[in-house]
Amino acid sequence: MPAEPETPGKSGDPDDKGQGFWKRFSKTLESGRQAYVADLKEVFGRPALDDAFWDDLEASLIAADVGVATTEGVVANLRRQAAGAHLRTPAQALRYLKTELGREMVARPRALNLEGSPAVLLVVGVNGSGKTTTIGKLAHLLRAEGRRPLLAAADTYRAAAIDQLRLWANRAQVDVIANQPGSDPGAVAFDAVQAARARGADTVIVDTAGRLHTRTDLMEELRKVRRVLQRLDERSPQETLAVLDAHLGQNSAQQVKVFQEAIGLTGLAVTKMDGSAKAGVVLSIEAELAVPVKLVGIGEGVDDLNRFDPEQYLDALLRMEESR
Amino acid sequence: MFDSLTGRLDQALKKLTGRGKLSEAEVDAGLREVRLALLEADVNYKVVRDFIASIRARAIGGEVMESLNPGQQLVKIVDEEMVRLLGERLPMIYAPTPPTVVVLAGLQGSGKTTTAGKLALFTRRESHRPLLVSTDVRRPAAMEQLEVLAKSINAPAFAPRDTDPVKIARDSLAEARRVNADIVIIDTAGRLQVDLDLLDELERITQAVPAQHRLLVLDAMTGQQAVNVTEAFQKTVSLTGAILTKLDGDARGGAALSLRAVTQCPIQFVGVGEKLTDLEVFYPDRMASRILGMGDVLTLIEKAQEHVDESQAREMEKKLRAGRLTLTDFMEQLKQVKKMGPLEGIIGMLPGAGKIKNLAGALPSDDQLREMEAIILSMTAAERERPETIDGSRRRRIALGSGTDIAAVNRLLKGFQQMQQMLKQMGKGKRIKGLPIDPAQLLRS
Numbered sequence: 188m189p190a191e192p193e194t195p196g197k198s199g200d201p202d203d204k205g206q207g208f209w210k211r212f213s214k215t216l217e218s219g220r221q222a223y224v225a226d227l228k229e230v231f232g233r234p235a236l237d238d239a240f241w242d243d244l245e246a247s248l249i250a251a252d253v254g255v256a257t258t259e260g261v262v263a264n265l266r267r268q269a270a271g272a273h274l275r276t277p278a279q280a281l282r283y284l285k286t287e288l289g290r291e292m293v294a295r296p297r298a299l300n301l302e303g304s305p306a307v308l309l310v311v312g313v314n315g316s317g318k319t320t321t322i323g324k325l326a327h328l329l330r331a332e333g334r335r336p337l338l339a340a341a342d343t344y345r346a347a348a349i350d351q352l353r354l355w356a357n358r359a360q361v362d363v364i365a366n367q368p369g370s371d372p373g374a375v376a377f378d379a380v381q382a383a384r385a386r387g388a389d390t391v392i393v394d395t396a397g398r399l400h401t402r403t404d405l406m407e408e409l410r411k412v413r414r415v416l417q418r419l420d421e422r423s424p425q426e427t428l429a430v431l432d433a434h435l436g437q438n439s440a441q442q443v444k445v446f447q448e449a450i451g452l453t454g455l456a457v458t459k460m461d462g463s464a465k466a467g468v469v470l471s472i473e474a475e476l477a478v479p480v481k482l483v484g485i486g487e488g489v490d491d492l493n494r495f496d497p498e499q500y501l502d503a504l505l506r507m508e509e510s511r
Numbered sequence: 512m513f514d515s516l517t518g519r520l521d522q523a524l525k526k527l528t529g530r531g532k533l534s535e536a537e538v539d540a541g542l543r544e545v546r547l548a549l550l551e552a553d554v555n556y557k558v559v560r561d562f563i564a565s566i567r568a569r570a571i572g573g574e575v576m577e578s579l580n581p582g583q584q585l586v587k588i589v590d591e592e593m594v595r596l597l598g599e600r601l602p603m604i605y606a607p608t609p610p611t612v613v614v615l616a617g618l619q620g621s622g623k624t625t626t627a628g629k630l631a632l633f634t635r636r637e638s639h640r641p642l643l644v645s646t647d648v649r650r651p652a653a654m655e656q657l658e659v660l661a662k663s664i665n666a667p668a669f670a671p672r673d674t675d676p677v678k679i680a681r682d683s684l685a686e687a688r689r690v691n692a693d694i695v696i697i698d699t700a701g702r703l704q705v706d707l708d709l710l711d712e713l714e715r716i717t718q719a720v721p722a723q724h725r726l727l728v729l730d731a732m733t734g735q736q737a738v739n740v741t742e743a744f745q746k747t748v749s750l751t752g753a754i755l756t757k758l759d760g761d762a763r764g765g766a767a768l769s770l771r772a773v774t775q776c777p778i779q780f781v782g783v784g785e786k787l788t789d790l791e792v793f794y795p796d797r798m799a800s801r802i803l804g805m806g807d808v809l810t811l812i813e814k815a816q817e818h819v820d821e822s823q824a825r826e827m828e829k830k831l832r833a834g835r836l837t838l839t840d841f842m843e844q845l846k847q848v849k850k851m852g853p854l855e856g857i858i859g860m861l862p863g864a865g866k867i868k869n870l871a872g873a874l875p876s877d878d879q880l881r882e883m884e885a886i887i888l889s890m891t892a893a894e895r896e897r898p899e900t901i902d903g904s905r906r907r908r909i910a911l912g913s914g915t916d917i918a919a920v921n922r923l924l925k926g927f928q929q930m931q932q933m934l935k936q937m938g939k940g941k942r943i944k945g946l947p948i949d950p951a952q953l954l955r956s
Contacts, residue, residue: 249550249556249735250555250556250735251735252553252735252736254551255547255550256551313732314620314622314625314757314785315619315620315621315622315730315757317619317620323651344785345656346655346656346657346659346660346663347652347653347655347656347658347659348652348656350651350656351650351651351652351655353652354651354652355651399757399760400760400761401759401760432620432730432732434618434730434733434734434736434740435730435732435733435734436553436732436733436734436762436765436766437551437552437734438553438732438761438762438763439734441761441762459619459703463736463739468734486703487649487703
């Protein structure tokens with residue numbers, strides 16, 4: 188048996204759970220080796236909005252994988268505001284930046300759609316993004332909220348993927364529906380929904396094999412899984428979530444675009460936001476592809492997944508309260 | 512904006528090529544495009560800054576402005592500098608007294624375990640006897656995964672449960688003697704980089720065994736973090752090399768450049784697919800072309816050679832150059848391409864692929880391929896040789912015969928005609944519109 192993973196902050200008050208998570212998130216950001224926060228503090232701690240400030244700001248955002256186009260847009264906008272004498276100090280600029288970035292993000296609906304009997308959550312993503320882990324944590328999260336999740340092991344390709352999901356299911360204390368390795372993923376999804384109906388489970392989370400978005404044949408396989416689910420219930424899957432690794436760069440946007448076109452995404456789960464990786468690419472993904480981040484994972488513990496909160500995310504990212 | 516590097520550089524090249532001598536300002540303008548392109552390719556911004564500075568020094572130094580075709584000269588410098596930075600190609604070196612010990616380290620999800628399996632297969636093909644070892648006692652089912660992989664290539668695995676990773680590593684040497692293995696490939700637990708405990712464990716593993724190879728496994732899609740990730744591992748275990756994974760995707764792989772800028776150790780292998788045979792030796796020139804968006808033409812050629820009968824290919828090439836491709840040949844081509852793997856993968860290797868990829872919707876799916884086959888098979892031999900003779904009534908007949916409709920037949924004929932035109936241009940060595948470089952020229956060099 189593998190060792191039980193550490194669950195940092197588990198000792199915290201259960202009512203305080205969500206907040207504890209974001210505290211941990213901020214803490215990991217702070218303790219992260221990458222000096223992004225420090226960069227920004229340095230940037231906004233400067234007395235004046237000079238050229239060096241703008242250069243540093245641009246570098247800080249690019250270093251957070253915000254992407255060069257979005258970064259230039261943000262910086263140009265800030266500069267315009269500054270020039271119009273609305274902004275005089277770096278602290279004001281930071282406040283403005285956070286409001287700007289936050290306005291659309293906060294308005295975007297991010298609740299998981301769990302209407303259905305059962306509600307089906309189809310989880311997709313490229314290899315190594317953290318699908319299976321995320322599903323284990325999500326099952327735990329939903330169970331803690333009083334739901335009865337059931338997992339479908341539709342990753343029938345990767346060696347030991349089913350075993351891995353089973354171990355996570357044990358941790359989250361939920362059941363798994365699985366078939367033989369190499370069997371048809373659509374059939375597993377079908378069986379899982381039927382089993383959920385029979386057992387009175389209200390949520391089915393479908394794990395799928397990792398696939399690079401460039402594999403058209405494998406995208407077709409996903410479409411098939413979706414068709415199978417729709418045959419059982421036309422509103423299904425209620426959620427189609429793509430899992431993104433926060434360490435990846437601009438290719439994440441391409442992944443979302445292709446998955447979106449192929450099977451239609453309803454949301455994203457960003458994983459491995461464990462300190463230095465900022466997933467700044469999320470800003471442009473949300474703005475341009477209109478797929479909202481719904482979940483965020485920060486660590487290896489079963490508790491380390493939560494609903495995405497853009498305000499707290501931006502706070503953690505920009506450390507606004509520190510710069511006031 | 513998502514068609515990052517290719518688009519940018521196509522534009523930058525267009526601006527730079529075919530003009531007279533470049534001023535310093537124009538070089539800077541060109542380099543600005545290169546800078547943006549590299550950033551969008553996820554090369555770390557500090558690495559980009561240094562890289563651009565070195566290019567500028569060389570370019571402004573006279574080489575560009577005095578050359579006959581300044582734009583091309585600049586591109587050449589960029590390419591050369593990048594190849595230089597990406598380093599040498601290195602064969603797998605085995606220890607003179609076995610066993611050779613390889614430790615694989617990397618972030619979670621970078622592909623360590625799969626890569627361990629691939630590397631085992633690679634060394635076996637070089638007549639060695641690998642032992643696969645898992646010290647990953649943390650990730651659920653990591654050990655099972657390694658065992659399944661080992662079994663699938665008939666290699667021994669060593670993955671004792673309930674024990675200390677360092678002890679497993681140490682014990683693996685005795686196990687290697689026992690199973691008569693001469694190379695030990697040690698998979699380690701995934702790291703979150705900030706997790707000092709795990710880095711410490713990794714350090715102790717590398718101290719416990721005489722590891723000639725301490726390889727970082729890095730996802731080619733990694734963003735700006737590539738530098739920090741590499742630094743963290745470099746400090747802990749003093750890397751000897753790296754393996755870049757998931758290069759079969761469409762990421763430009765700027766992480767390769769970031770990695771090289773941090774550590775002087777060579778990139779030894781690249782992972783290019785899910786199958787265990789999908790591990791290739793690293794070619795800096797190909798990687799440079801890829802980061803620069805010039806396509807991975809050499810790999811494409813190799814891949815084609817693996818799958819395509821050579822005499823058949825020569826015959827086909829003759830026809831292509833003469834622009835005498837028939838629908839029968841077209842069918843053959845489609846079948847060959849199908850054998851080579853997913854179309855996007857192939858197209859992605861072509862120069863100017865970004866532009867072509869916008870046509871991804873126009874690429875036939877398997878269903879469409881079947882439909883096309885049905886249509887072509889419903890034609891007479893004469894029609895297949897001379898599609899221009901297919902008039903309205905013939906189209907109707909073909910549609911009926913293939914169980915499709917006239918629109919489908921029209922689509923196919925039109926697509927075929929367009930392809931023929933494109934191929935004719937190619938055959939004449941003319942630049943295809945939208946491609947940054949002349950493919951024929953690339954093939955010659």
